[in-house]
Amino acid sequence: MTEQGSSQAGNNLDPWYHHYADRAAGLRASEVRALFAVASRPEVVSLAGGMPYVAALPQNLVIDAMERVMRERGAAALQYGSGQGIPLLREQILDVMALEGIRANADDVVVTTGSQHALELVSKLFLDPGDVVLSEGPSYVTALVIFKSYQAEVEHVPMDENGLIPEALREHIARLKSAGKRIKFLYTIPSFHNPAGVTLSWERRLEVLEIARQNDILVLEDNPYGLLYFDRPAPDAMRSVEEDGVVYLGTFSKTLAPGFRVGWALAPHAIREKLVLANEAAVLSPSSFTQSVISEYLSTADWKGQINTFRDVYRERKNALVGALEEYLPELTWTNPNGGFYVWVTLPDELDSKAMLPRAVTELVAYTPGTAFFANGDGRRNMRLSFCYPTPDQIRLGVRRLATVIRDELDLLDTFAGTGSLHAPSADSRFGSPPPDAS
Numbered sequence: 001m002t003e004q005g006s007s008q009a010g011n012n013l014d015p016w017y018h019h020y021a022d023r024a025a026g027l028r029a030s031e032v033r034a035l036f037a038v039a040s041r042p043e044v045v046s047l048a049g050g051m052p053y054v055a056a057l058p059q060n061l062v063i064d065a066m067e068r069v070m071r072e073r074g075a076a077a078l079q080y081g082s083g084q085g086i087p088l089l090r091e092q093i094l095d096v097m098a099l100e101g102i103r104a105n106a107d108d109v110v111v112t113t114g115s116q117h118a119l120e121l122v123s124k125l126f127l128d129p130g131d132v133v134l135s136e137g138p139s140y141v142t143a144l145v146i147f148k149s150y151q152a153e154v155e156h157v158p159m160d161e162n163g164l165i166p167e168a169l170r171e172h173i174a175r176l177k178s179a180g181k182r183i184k185f186l187y188t189i190p191s192f193h194n195p196a197g198v199t200l201s202w203e204r205r206l207e208v209l210e211i212a213r214q215n216d217i218l219v220l221e222d223n224p225y226g227l228l229y230f231d232r233p234a235p236d237a238m239r240s241v242e243e244d245g246v247v248y249l250g251t252f253s254k255t256l257a258p259g260f261r262v263g264w265a266l267a268p269h270a271i272r273e274k275l276v277l278a279n280e281a282a283v284l285s286p287s288s289f290t291q292s293v294i295s296e297y298l299s300t301a302d303w304k305g306q307i308n309t310f311r312d313v314y315r316e317r318k319n320a321l322v323g324a325l326e327e328y329l330p331e332l333t334w335t336n337p338n339g340g341f342y343v344w345v346t347l348p349d350e351l352d353s354k355a356m357l358p359r360a361v362t363e364l365v366a367y368t369p370g371t372a373f374f375a376n377g378d379g380r381r382n383m384r385l386s387f388c389y390p391t392p393d394q395i396r397l398g399v400r401r402l403a404t405v406i407r408d409e410l411d412l413l414d415t416f417a418g419t420g421s422l423h424a425p426s427a428d429s430r431f432g433s434p435p436p437d438a439s
């Protein structure tokens with residue numbers, strides 16, 4: 001953003017415009033943010049956000065835990081704490097991770113302010129301008145924002161219904177290496193992907209880890225949704241088979257509540273040391289209070305039963321969404337997740353989900369356009385629909401409205417271009433690939 005030789009006077013909107021560091025250039029409000037402000041009005045069915053349905057968590061469980069914390073160790077809970085997190089909580093986090101096959105030592109766990117902050121810290125430790133981060137295409141939008149803010153280049157590797165495609169990963173790495181690029185890590189969301197909804201198969205997990213090992217590439221495994229499966233658990237975490245080459249991120253945001261802002265990183269010793277120092281530099285210590293409350297909750301409440309409750313809620317909502325898509329928009333294609341919060345929809349070739357969003361919001365339904373999840377402008381034909389927050393009835397209503405919007409949009413295109421009517425998308429099973437007629 002610094003412009004040598006240009007005026008230092010800023011502009012009408014921001015007098016400090018020319019003073020920002022280059023890395024701040026990546027921090028722009030998305031074009032659809034203003035629309036989302038409208039979309040949060042109660043009459044709009046929002047299939048856009050990723051807010052967990054915290055109303056399914058009995059408030060008494062939290063109130064009781066808070067009360068006990070304050071009565072029994074209030075002074076410590078209100079004090080600064082260790083930059084690595086409360087030791088008891090780090091032990092309890094081992095029990096949570098054990099559910100996905102991970103065996104680890106509490107010394108290697110660093111508690112962070114949500115897993116978002118762990119993503120930030122890992123990026124801070126590893127990324128110099130021009131470095132490459134490999135990630136699935138599409139990928140979690142706010143991770144892309146962080147990578148961009150560290151001036152890294154994101155290289156998307158395609159996925160299909162079984163997650164990241166190992167052969168494509170090999171090709172991308174070979175191409176980048178021969179171009180002299182420095183690949184710093186592979187960022188992956190293997191279970192119930194945000195936004196694609198797919199899960200990396202066990203065979204592919206092993207293959208991806210092997211490729212990473214062969215090419216000396218660290219794997220950043222982000223797993224907020226792994227325990228929120230519907231019918232069968234996801235395969236064990238990648239960290240369960242590879243200790244030295246994986247930094248694993250977990251969070252209580254989806255299995256408890258995001259308002260606590262407590263997540264964690266499990267890292268190989270040397271990286272963990274640096275993560276603790278970076279955590280201290282950024283926040284001194286993660287919140288002692290919310291860590292204490294979560295620790296108390298895990299000690300006294302039926303937390304596994306609560307996760308089952310969340311699974312039941314989200315399963316019903318996913319079924320409502322997929323059922324409504326089948327009923328109202330059978331011509332489209334979409335992923336059918338076995339867990340998590342999201343369905344990834346592919347539109348007919350001629351539609352542009354970002355261009356269509358204002359019309360959808362006018363019709364009182366919102367979604368997230370696919371382009372938000374790519375660093376390279378792909379995803380025009382895609383949208384992410386979230387089923388986590390609206391009720392099943394709202395979801396059905398939202399999809400019905402969406403169907404009207406899509407049909408109207410196609411009719412309009414027909415009228416102006418004389419093209420065909422709604423037709424099935426092309427047979428390319430990869431997500432977010434450009435339409436066949438795109439150059």
Ligand SMILES: Cc1ncc(COP(=O)(O)O)c(C=O)c1O
Nearest residue numbers: 050114115116140194251253263
């Ligand atoms: C893939 C992924 N990673 C990280 C996060 C951040 O979660 P938190 O910071 O609440 O732990 C989210 C939140 O939606 C997510 O979907």
